[in-house]
Amino acid sequence: MTQQLKTYKDIRQIVMARITSQIWPVGELIPNEQDLAEEFGVARATVNRAIQEIADAGFVERRRKAGTRVVPRRSRDAVVQIPIIGEQISDMGRYYSYQLVAREIVPVTKKIAKELSLTPRTPAMHLICRHFADDIVWQLEDRWINLAAVPTVKAQKFDVIGPNEWLVREIPYSNAEHVFRAATASSIERRHLDLESDEPVFVIERKTWQASNIITWVRLSHSGNRFSMTTRDEIPYGKDALE
Amino acid sequence: MTQQLKTYKDIRQIVMARITSQIWPVGELIPNEQDLAEEFGVARATVNRAIQEIADAGFVERRRKAGTRVVPRRSRDAVVQIPIIGEQISDMGRYYSYQLVAREIVPVTKKIAKELSLTPRTPAMHLICRHFADDIVWQLEDRWINLAAVPTVKAQKFDVIGPNEWLVREIPYSNAEHVFRAATASSIERRHLDLESDEPVFVIERKTWQASNIITWVRLSHSGNRFSMTTRDEIPYGKDALE
DNA sequence: TAGTGGTCTAGACCACACT
DNA sequence: GTGTGGTCTAGACCACTAT
Numbered sequence A, B: 001m002t003q004q005l006k007t008y009k010d011i012r013q014i015v016m017a018r019i020t021s022q023i024w025p026v027g028e029l030i031p032n033e034q035d036l037a038e039e040f041g042v043a044r045a046t047v048n049r050a051i052q053e054i055a056d057a058g059f060v061e062r063r064r065k066a067g068t069r070v071v072p073r074r075s076r077d078a079v080v081q082i083p084i085i086g087e088q089i090s091d092m093g094r095y096y097s098y099q100l101v102a103r104e105i106v107p108v109t110k111k112i113a114k115e116l117s118l119t120p121r122t123p124a125m126h127l128i129c130r131h132f133a134d135d136i137v138w139q140l141e142d143r144w145i146n147l148a149a150v151p152t153v154k155a156q157k158f159d160v161i162g163p164n165e166w167l168v169r170e171i172p173y174s175n176a177e178h179v180f181r182a183a184t185a186s187s188i189e190r191r192h193l194d195l196e197s198d199e200p201v202f203v204i205e206r207k208t209w210q211a212s213n214i215i216t217w218v219r220l221s222h223s224g225n226r227f228s229m230t231t232r233d234e235i236p237y238g239k240d241a242l243e
Numbered sequence C: 001t002a003g004t005g006g007t008c009t010a011g012a013c014c015a016c017a018c019t
Numbered sequence D: 001g002t003g004t005g006g007t008c009t010a011g012a013c014c015a016c017t018a019t
Helices: A008-020 A033-040 A044-056 A085-091 A110-116 A151-155 A163-170 A187-193 B008-020 B033-040 B044-056 B085-091 B110-116 B151-155 B163-170 B187-193
Strands: A060-063 A067-070 A075-083 A096-107 A123-133 A136-145 A175-184 A200-210 A213-223 A229-233 B060-063 B067-070 B075-083 B096-107 B123-133 B136-145 B175-184 B200-210 B213-223 B229-233
Touching: A008 A033, A008 A044, A033 A044, A044 A060, A075 A085, A075 A229, A075 B175, A085 A096, A085 A123, A085 A136, A110 A136, A110 A213, A123 A187, A136 A163, A136 A187, A163 A213, A175 B075, A175 B175, A175 B200, A187 A213, A200 B175, A200 B200, B008 B033, B008 B044, B033 B044, B044 B060, B075 B085, B075 B229, B085 B096, B085 B123, B085 B136, B110 B136, B110 B213, B123 B187, B136 B163, B136 B187, B163 B213, B187 B213
Parallel strands: none
Antiparallel strands: A060 A067, A075 B075, A096 A123, A123 A136, A136 A213, A175 A200, A175 B229, A200 A213, A229 B175, B060 B067, B096 B123, B123 B136, B136 B213, B175 B200, B200 B213
């Protein structure tokens, strides 16, 4: 019998299988690294790497002296990927186009002042844009940009590329907060989204910042009849080692 | 001057800072592991671990011989945590209660047959439940369970604990697919969710499976006026090493 | 105090993919 | 062919924390 050498991925897969199959049930301690290293015939560092990754993925908790314990599943994570709108529409196999509806520098409203952490009536750039899939309005964008955080925005006309795309190039690594909700369409949305009567809208609101500078706040609205968000979340480390 | 020893977290933080500050701009190669190891005065394995994690988080792409390259941000991941409903309501500081509205074993509808991959008219368990926050209906649950995948469900009355909670205990490690949408309320939803007239609903549909067995499909509906989902997604590895 | 995980090292060999 | 990352090892020391 040929003894195959085990990699950290093999070990990760075996350990994960023992957890999901409840050989090591929720709440139980699993053997320590030294014992597993002997069982699998590898160095302790190899076992450590395998179990580290399982711990990072949230399936076990490790504490010095106490050992490694299978944790109860307290919530389900759904990872929503929010693509650049143009790419999303192209990926659907449809023709993307963009229209700038309004661009103005105006004092912020009370609500936006709060979102951008500005004092009331500070000037900010306000944009309204429409994003089309073929000839259907797919997304209405209502955006405010903090001029202090992104002064170069004043030179941008946004007649050809949208503010989202421009901001992603300008400030590639920003933090974000999203709110998803179902809403009754506002009058602006009714006017620009070509909605059926009483059709709800799916709204994504996003605030982005870098360090402590709030950069922009945006409300993205979509026809409730046409739009949905889908995620697929599988237990990781399942079949890596099966080739 | 005291030379501090650098850990892999220090290096991860420094490298990440060089990426986010665009010292190493999008699209560029970064130095190889050997050079970085020398710069930081650590073993190559330490640099490897730091950059591995940054690659896992999706900020760089590594290829043998070609090196490590800063990748353009193509989409934004928003991680939505969908908690066990009872815990979510308790966490809001409100009183959670549960009501079973209907429990029956009936042939699946055409739509559900498709979702559960069953032949039409196979019997399945159908449940309607209401979840309350204080005295408000917070969530309406319309659930179908595949009897072949979970035979023990037939013995469950679900008069005290909800099917979600029971299934999480029974089958802790299942895969899931979610769909989020804004919809006009159906008649069942209008009847059970105490909605204002023409109020939209926020709908979460979830299908779960383990290996190739589809376990359950559920539609969770919420008042659009009261419900929203929020995520906060920050660039990782920012301040770990600053204490 | 003792047992566990957390991390580092120096060296090694390998797998891959650019040339 | 050759330079890069991918991984493993054996040993070491450290940092927690349960007891």
